[in-house]
Amino acid sequence: LAKTTQPISMDSYEGQEVNITCSHNNIATNDYITWYQQFPSQGPRFIIQGYKTKVTNEVASLFIPADRKSSTLSLPRVSLSDTAVYYCLVAVYGQNFVFGPGTRLSVLP
Amino acid sequence: DTEVTQTPKHLVMGMTNKKSLKCEQHMGHRAMYWYKQKAKKPPELMFVYSYEKLSINESVPSRFSPECPNSSLLNLHLHALQPEDSALYLCASSQERSGQGGSTQYFGPGTRLLVL
Numbered sequence: 740l741a742k743t744t745q746p747i748s749m750d751s752y753e754g755q756e757v758n759i760t761c762s763h764n765n766i767a768t769n770d771y772i773t774w775y776q777q778f779p780s781q782g783p784r785f786i787i788q789g790y791k792t793k794v795t796n797e798v799a800s801l802f803i804p805a806d807r808k809s810s811t812l813s814l815p816r817v818s819l820s821d822t823a824v825y826y827c828l829v830a831v832y833g834q835n836f837v838f839g840p841g842t843r844l845s846v847l848p
Numbered sequence: 849d850t851e852v853t854q855t856p857k858h859l860v861m862g863m864t865n866k867k868s869l870k871c872e873q874h875m876g877h878r879a880m881y882w883y884k885q886k887a888k889k890p891p892e893l894m895f896v897y898s899y900e901k902l903s904i905n906e907s908v909p910s911r912f913s914p915e916c917p918n919s920s921l922l923n924l925h926l927h928a929l930q931p932e933d934s935a936l937y938l939c940a941s942s943q944e945r946s947g948q949g950g951s952t953q954y955f956g957p958g959t960r961l962l963v964l
Binding site for chain 2: 773775780781782783784785788826836837838839840841
């Protein structure tokens with residue numbers, strides 16, 4: 740299984756850009772990288788998914804270097820409501836998601 | 849529509865009770881999942897159903913019994929649970945088993961279970 744490593748926690752202030760980096764050194768050729776957001780007592784919510792280079796949607800951007808051994812989730816201009824746990828997952832071909840401990844993001848006023 | 853619904857939202861049960869958790873999706877997904885999540889921990893996979901057949905059981909105790917009556921429904925039957933089974937139980941679905949072409953799992957809101 741491709742294991743992921745993320746910072747356990749991060750602090751930011753409202754209006755700042757937040758970048759959360761995830762390491763996945765043994766990612767396989769067919770693996771995609773997926774990020775989820777989870778608020779307390781709620782199910783994880785899909786944020787963004789990518790395979791290589793850069794992906795952008797209405798809430799975030801995902802940067803993946805050529806070697807794909809890491810990825811960076813970028814949240815532009817965070818607000819207090821972005822305080823949550825963010826999980827990086829690598830979809831292993833033929834197997835299933837294994838959630839790592841995630842990154843607990845605290846956005847301060 | 850990317851909604852997965854779960855009922856009930858909250859459940860309190862004694863160790864001798866029998867109860868069931870229900871999950872439903874109408875996205876035409878063929879893979880459905882049960883996860884267990886303890887406080888301040890990541891979700892842990894319990895079961896995977898693919899095309900209505902149990903494909904993965906992550907060594908879950910037999911007091912948890914999953915059932916997939918059809919492609920839209922997933923149940924988790926609970927019997928003789930222990931207090932340490934208290935947790936948030938999450939259901940998810942995806943178009944196919946995750947890992948094949950980057951399928952995305954969509955999660956329900958969860959059922960908060962308390963075993964007394």
